[in-house]
Amino acid sequence: MKKKLVAFIVCLVMVMMPMLAACGGGGGGEEEPAAEAAMKVGLICLHDENSTYDLNFINAFNESCKKLGVEGIVKTNVPEGQECYDTAGELVDEGCTVIFADSFGHEDFMIQAAKEYPDVQFCHATGTKAHTEGLANYHNAFAAIYEGRFLAGVAAGMKLNEIKEAGNLKGDVPKMGYVGAFTYAEVVSGYTSFYLGAKSVCPDVVMDVTFTGSWYDETAEKEGATNLINGGCDLISQHADSMGAPTACENAGIPDVSYNGSTVDACPNTFIVASKINWSPYYEYVINAVQNGETMEPDWTGTIATGSVELTEVNEQAAAPGTVEKLEEVKAGLEDGSIHVYDTSTFTVEGAALDSYKADVDTDPAYEGDTEVISDGYFHESEYRSAPYFDLQIDGINLLDTAF
Amino acid sequence: MDKTVKEPLIHITKRRMVSKKREWTVRIVSILLALIVCAIVTAVTTHLNPFAVYASMWNGSFGSERKMWVLAKELAILLMVSVALAPSFKMKFWNLGGEGQVLAGVLATAACMVYLGDKMGNAGMIPLSLISAIALGALWAFVPAFFKAKWNTNETLFTLMMNYVGIQLVAYYIIKWESPKGSGKVGIINQNTQVGWLPSLGGKPYLLIVLVAVLVTVLMYIYLRYTKHGFELSVVGDSQNTAKYVGIKVDRVIMRTLVLTGAICGLTGWLMVAGTDHTITTTLAGGRGFLGVLVAWLAHFNPIGMLLSGFLIVFMSRGASEISTAFGLNKAFGDILTGIILFFVIGSEFFINYQIHFRKSHRKEAADV
Numbered sequence: 001m002k003k004k005l006v007a008f009i010v011c012l013v014m015v016m017m018p019m020l021a022a023c024g025g026g027g028g029g030e031e032e033p034a035a036e037a038a039m040k041v042g043l044i045c046l047h048d049e050n051s052t053y054d055l056n057f058i059n060a061f062n063e064s065c066k067k068l069g070v071e072g073i074v075k076t077n078v079p080e081g082q083e084c085y086d087t088a089g090e091l092v093d094e095g096c097t098v099i100f101a102d103s104f105g106h107e108d109f110m111i112q113a114a115k116e117y118p119d120v121q122f123c124h125a126t127g128t129k130a131h132t133e134g135l136a137n138y139h140n141a142f143a144a145i146y147e148g149r150f151l152a153g154v155a156a157g158m159k160l161n162e163i164k165e166a167g168n169l170k171g172d173v174p175k176m177g178y179v180g181a182f183t184y185a186e187v188v189s190g191y192t193s194f195y196l197g198a199k200s201v202c203p204d205v206v207m208d209v210t211f212t213g214s215w216y217d218e219t220a221e222k223e224g225a226t227n228l229i230n231g232g233c234d235l236i237s238q239h240a241d242s243m244g245a246p247t248a249c250e251n252a253g254i255p256d257v258s259y260n261g262s263t264v265d266a267c268p269n270t271f272i273v274a275s276k277i278n279w280s281p282y283y284e285y286v287i288n289a290v291q292n293g294e295t296m297e298p299d300w301t302g303t304i305a306t307g308s309v310e311l312t313e314v315n316e317q318a319a320a321p322g323t324v325e326k327l328e329e330v331k332a333g334l335e336d337g338s339i340h341v342y343d344t345s346t347f348t349v350e351g352a353a354l355d356s357y358k359a360d361v362d363t364d365p366a367y368e369g370d371t372e373v374i375s376d377g378y379f380h381e382s383e384y385r386s387a388p389y390f391d392l393q394i395d396g397i398n399l400l401d402t403a404f
Numbered sequence: 405m406d407k408t409v410k411e412p413l414i415h416i417t418k419r420r421m422v423s424k425k426r427e428w429t430v431r432i433v434s435i436l437l438a439l440i441v442c443a444i445v446t447a448v449t450t451h452l453n454p455f456a457v458y459a460s461m462w463n464g465s466f467g468s469e470r471k472m473w474v475l476a477k478e479l480a481i482l483l484m485v486s487v488a489l490a491p492s493f494k495m496k497f498w499n500l501g502g503e504g505q506v507l508a509g510v511l512a513t514a515a516c517m518v519y520l521g522d523k524m525g526n527a528g529m530i531p532l533s534l535i536s537a538i539a540l541g542a543l544w545a546f547v548p549a550f551f552k553a554k555w556n557t558n559e560t561l562f563t564l565m566m567n568y569v570g571i572q573l574v575a576y577y578i579i580k581w582e583s584p585k586g587s588g589k590v591g592i593i594n595q596n597t598q599v600g601w602l603p604s605l606g607g608k609p610y611l612l613i614v615l616v617a618v619l620v621t622v623l624m625y626i627y628l629r630y631t632k633h634g635f636e637l638s639v640v641g642d643s644q645n646t647a648k649y650v651g652i653k654v655d656r657v658i659m660r661t662l663v664l665t666g667a668i669c670g671l672t673g674w675l676m677v678a679g680t681d682h683t684i685t686t687t688l689a690g691g692r693g694f695l696g697v698l699v700a701w702l703a704h705f706n707p708i709g710m711l712l713s714g715f716l717i718v719f720m721s722r723g724a725s726e727i728s729t730a731f732g733l734n735k736a737f738g739d740i741l742t743g744i745i746l747f748f749v750i751g752s753e754f755f756i757n758y759q760i761h762f763r764k765s766h767r768k769e770a771a772d773v
Contacts, residue, residue, distance in 0.1 A: 048728075048735060076728060077735050080589065081688065082681040086474050093468050108592035108683070128584060184586035213588065360584060367585040391585070404579065404588060 039070040039098075041287060042091035044084060044110075046103035048076035051216055052260040053241035057102040057125070057279055064283035080105025088113035092120055098290050100125065100283070103215075104186075114138040121296070123286055125279070126186065128363045128387045130298035141282050142386035143302035146193035147334050148275030148309040150341045152257045153197020154330050155273045155314065155323050156235050159255050160202045162320040163234055170232045176207040177228025179238040179245045181215045182404045185360075189381060189388035190239045193341050194257070195397055200346070201326070207397045208233060213404035218242035229254050231400075246271065255318055262312040272319045273327075274312045281306045299386040304335055342379035347394040354379075359389040413763050422756055430756050431749070438748035442741045450733060457727055464726025465719050477610040477680065478718045479711075480617035481672060485696035486714055487617075487624045488668030490705045491661045492545075493697065494628065496641040497552065501545060501563030502693025504570035505666045507686075508544040509537035509673020511574050514684040517593045517600035517677070518581050529600045534674055541670015542663045544570060549662030553655030567693065574686050581684075592682045602679040613675050620668060625707040637661050669693075702749065713749075720745060 043061045045054045058074055065072035073094060078087045084106045091099050092113070098121045101110050107127035114122040114135050123139045124130070130140035160174035176198060180187040195207045208228055212220040221244025225236050229252045237257040238245035243266060249256035250267040258267075258274035281302055289296050302308020314324050333339035344354050358369030361384045373380050373389070381390050393399070443454035450457075465475045485502050492499035516533040524532075548562035581590045594600055605611040628634040640647045640657050647654050676688055695717060703709030724738020 050734075074729065077725065079685075079687070081683060081685060086470070089470050090468070093470055104587060105589045105591070108595055111595065112592065182586050182588045184588065185584065187586070363584045365581075365583050367583075404586075 039287070039291065040073065040094065040096045041065065041070055041098040041283075042073045042075065042088075042094070042096040042100065044078045044087050044091070044099065044101040044106060045074065045076045046078060046080065046106070047216060047241075051241045052243070052263075053215070054102060056260050056276060057100075060279035061100070061283055064280045064287065067280075068284060068287050070287055078106070080109070082109065084109035085112050088122070089116075092117050097121065098123060098286055100286075102126075111135065111138055121286065121290055123282075125282075126387055128385060131385050132362050133298075136295070139286075139296055139298055139300065140386050141300040141302070142382060142388070143277040143279075143282075143308040144304070144382050145275060145277050145309055146189050146341050146381050146388065146390070147304055148277075148311060149190050149193040149259075150197035150200075150334070151311055151327055151330055152237070152259075152273055152275040153194040153199075154201055154327060155197075155319060156194070156237065156255075156257045157198035157201035157205060158320040158323050158326060159235060159272055159318075160198065160205055164202075170234055174202055174205045174235075175233050176205060177225065177231070177233030177236045178207055178209045179221050179224040179228065179236070179240055180209055180211045181240045182213065183211060183399075183402050185391040186388045187211075187239050188392070189390035190259075191237075192347075192390060192392070192394055192397065194237055195394075196341060196346055197330075199396065200330075205396070208400055209397060210400045211402070211404045212240055214240070216241045218244040221245045222248045225249060226252070227400075258312075262315075264312075264315050268315070268317065270318055271315045273314045273323070276310050276312065277302065278308055278310045281308050301382045301386040304331060340378035342381055342390060344374060344377055344379065347396075349392055349394055351395065354392070357392065359384075359391065361385050361389050411763050415761050416758050417761065419757060419759050427756050431752050434748045434752035434755070435745070438745045441748070442744050445740065445744065450731070450737070452731055457731065460727050460730045461720075461723025463730075464723040467726075471722070473608065473610050475718060475722055476614050478722065479714055480610070480614045481676065482692055482695060482699060482718055483710055483714045484617050484620055484672040484675070485669060485692045486699035486703075486710045487621050487707050488665050488672065489693075489696045490624065490700045490707060490710070491628060491634075491637055492665045493700055494641050494705045495637040495658065495661050497549070497658060497662065498560045499545065499548075499563050499662065499665060500560055500694065500697070501548065501566045502665075502669055502696050503689045503691070504563070504567035504693070505541045505544045505669030506673045506676075506689040506693060507567075507570040507574055508666070509541040509670030510677050510684055510688050511570070511577060511673075512536035512540040512670070513600070513674045513677040514581075514590070514593060515577070517682075518590075521594045521597065521599045524599070526599060526601075530602065530678065533600055533678055534671075537670045537674035537677075538667045539670070541668075541673060542666040545662040545666025545669065546659060549659045553658045571686050574684060578684060578686070590684050593677075593684070595682070600678055601682060602675075610680065613679050616671075616675060620671070621707045621711065624668075628705070628707070633657075633660070698746075702753075716745070716749070717742075 045057060047054045049055045049058060061072055073091060075087050078084050080103055088099055088110060100123045102125050104126045107124050107129060110122045110124045111133060114137050118137055121137050123141060125141050127140040130138050156176060163169055164174055178191045180191060191209055198205050208231060210224045210228060212224055214220060221238060221240050221242050225245035225248035228236055235255045236245055236249050239259055246256050246258055246263040246267045249270045254270060255272050256267060256270050257272050260276050262274055264271045282300060330339060354374055357374045359371055359373045360367050360369050361371040371384050379390060382388055446452055446454040446457050466472055485506060489499055489502050513533045516529060516536055544566055548559050548566060551557040551562060552559045578590055582588055583591060602612055636652050636657050639652060640654055644654050677684060681688060699710050699714045699717060702713035720742040724735060724742060727733055727738055728735045
C-alpha cells in the first residue's frame with residue numbers, strides 16, 4: 001500500500017515537471033531594475049473589480065500610475081475595519097509614500113494610520129473628517145458628482161417627455177424610481193440632484209426612492225428596482241454599486257440611468273446614460289504634489305472643469321432624440337455658473353422655499369447643523385468640505401422606506 | 405453445495421489501532437498531495453508558476469514583521485473561538501452559535517464604550533466592558549442550553565437562530581450609533597480619547613491578544629483533560645445514559661459547559677472591540693463561529709492540536725489575499741486552493757480511521773470452502 005502511494009506521488013511529480021517548465025517564465029518574480037527608483041503609491045479597495053464602484057477607482061488608478069511612471073499597488077477586498085489599518089501599514093512597509101482608500105468606512109482606520117506615519121500621505125475618497133481632524137498628512141476627496149447626476153437627470157427628464165408624448169406613461173404624471181443604499185447625505189444629495197435635473201425639463205415629474213441598506217447587494221438592488229417598476233415607475237436610476245438595478249430594468253424593458261460607468265453592454269435596450277467620477281485628475285494632482293513637495297489642502301473637490309465629473313456616452317437606442325445636444329447646453333451652463341443644481345427657486349421643502357439652512361458639515365454624533373450653506377440663491381454643495389452634505393427632503397420625492 | 409461468495413470490488417473496514425506515526429504519515433502525505441493538486445490547478449488555470457504562487461502565499465504570512473503579527477492576531481482570535489467551542493462539541497452539543505456568541509460580546513463591549521465613554525476612565529471601563537461582554541456571551545449560549553436541558557429542543561437550530569438574533573440586534577444598534585447620519589457606519593469608537601481601548605504591550609498592539617489566547621488555550625487543555633468537569637462532559641458526549649447511570653446531572657453539565665463556551669466567545673468579542681478593531685459591524689465575527697467548528701473537529705478537540713489546524717486556515721486565508729494582490733488573481737482563486745487543501749486534510753481522517761480492501765483474485769479459495 002505504502003509503495004503504491006509513493007509510486008503514485010512520483011508519477012504525479014513527473015507529470016508536473018514539464019508543466020512547471022512550460023510556465024516557469026510567466027512568474028511574477030522578475031522585476032525591472034528601473035521600477036526600484038520609482039515612487040510607490042497604494043490603493044485600498046473595499047471590493048474588487050466585480051464592483052462597478054471599485055473598478056472605477058482601480059482603472060483610474062492604474063492609468064494614472066502608468067501615465068506618471070509611478071508604481072501602483074492595489075489591495076482589494078479590504079473590509080472597513082482593522083484590516084484597513086493593517087493593510088495601510090503593509091503598504092507603508094512596501095515603501096508607498098501615498099496611500100489612497102476608496103470606501104467611506106475606511107476613514108477612521110486611515111486616520112489611525114495617518115497618525116502613526118506622518119511622513120506618508122493618506123488620501124481618502126468620500127470621507128468627511130479631514131477638515132476637522134487637523135492632520136497634515138490626511139486628506140479627503142470627492143467630486144461634484146451632483147452636477148453629473150443633474151445632467152443624467154436632464155437625460156431622464158427628456159426620456160420621460162418622450163414617453164409622455166407617446167401616451168405610454170404608467171400613471172397620470174411621469175414617475176421615476178431610485179434605488180439608494182442608505183439615507184446618507186451622499187445618497188440624498190445624489191437623488192435630489194438627479195430629480196432636479198429631470199424636473200428642469202419635465203416639470204411635473206415625481207420620484208419614489210427605496211433604500212437597500214448596503215452599498216453592494218445585487219439581490220436587494222434588483223428587488224428594489226423591481227418593486228419600483230411594479231409600483232408604476234417609468235424610469236429607474238440607482239446609487240448602489242452592483243448590476244442589480246440595471247439588470248432588473250433590462251428584464252422589464254424600463255429605461256435606466258446608471259452610475260459609476262456604462263452598463264450598455266449588459267443593458268443595450270434600456271441604458272440611457274451614466275454619470276461617473278473620474279478619479280484620475282485627483283490621483284495625478286496628489287502624486288504631482290507629493291513629487292514636488294507641495295502641501296495639499298484637507299479637502300479636494302473635483303468638478304466638470306477638472307474632468308472629474310463625467311457622463312458616459314449616451315446610448316442613442318434608448319435615449320430621447322436631441323439628448324446629446326441638450327446635455328452639452330446644460331453642461332455649459334453649469335460650467336459658467338448660469339445654472340446651479342440646488343437653485344432654491346427650483347425646489348421647496350414642506351411647501352416653502354428655503355433661504356437659510358445649517359448643514360452638518362463637521363461630523364458629530366448628534367448630527368448638529370453647524371454651517372450656513374444657502375447663499376446667493378442656491379445651496380452650496382461640496383464647498384465647505386468635499387463630501388456631500390445636502391440632506392434636505394424636498395417636495396416631489398417620496399421615500400418609500402427610511403429604515404437605513 | 406457449491407456456494408460462491410460474491411466479494412465486492414472494494415470494501416472498507418475500521419482500523420482498530422492507529423499508531424501516532426501512521427496517523428501523521430497519512431496527514432503529511434495528504435497535505436503533500438494537496439499541494440501537488442493545487443500546483444496542477446494553478447498551472448493549468450492561471451499559467452503561473454505554482455512555486456512562485458506558493459512563495460507569495462508564504463510571504464503573505466511571514467513576509468514582514470507586521471504580517472507575522474497580523475497572522476498571530478488572526479490565529480489568536482480564531483483559536484479562542486475554536487477553544488470556546490471545543491467543550492460543547494466534545495459533549496456532542498452541536499453549537500453552531502459561535503458567531504452570535506462572539507457578536508454578543510462585541511455588542512456589550514461597544515455599548516459600554518459608546519454610552520459610558522465620556523463618563524468613566526479606563527480603570528472602570530475595561531473591567532466593566534470585560535464583565536459585560538463575558539456575561540452577554542454566556543447568556544447567548546445559555547439560552548439554547550437551558551432549552552436543550554429542560555425540554556430537549558434541537559440545539560443546532562436554536563444556536564443558529566441565536567446568530568440571526570445577534571446579527572439583527574447589532575444591525576439595529578449600528579443604525580442607532582452611526583455617524584454621520586445615514587451612513588450605516590459606526591467608525592472607530594472613542595478614537596480621540598481611546599477610552600475602553602486595551603493598552604498595547606511593549607508597543608506591540610496585538611501582543612496582549614496573543615497572550616490571552618495562549619492562556620485560554622492552555623487552561624482549556626487542563627480543563628478538558630485533568631478536571632472532573634472535563635471528564636463529565638466527555639461522558640455526556642459519549643452516552644447520556646451512561647452519564648445518568650453514574651450519577652452525572654446531565655442538564656447541569658450541559659448548561660455549565662455552554663456558559664463556559666459563551667463566556668469565552670464573549671471574551672473574544674471583547675478582545676476584538678477593545679483590543680483591535682475598536683468598532684462594531686455585523687460581520688466582525690467574520691464566520692469564525694463556523695470556522696472554529698472545523699478547526700476544533702480537525703484537532704479532535706485537542707486545544708493544542710487546534711493551534712495547528714487553526715494555523716492552516718489562517719495561513720491559507722492570508723496567503724489567498726496576498727496572491728490576489730501579487731498576481732492580480734481574484735480572491736476566489738485563493739479560496740479554491742484553500743478548498744482543495746481542506747478537502748485533502750479532512751479526507752485524510754478517513755484514511756487514518758478506515759482501511760480500504762480491494763478484491764483480490766482468490767476465487768479459488770472461495771471455491772474450496
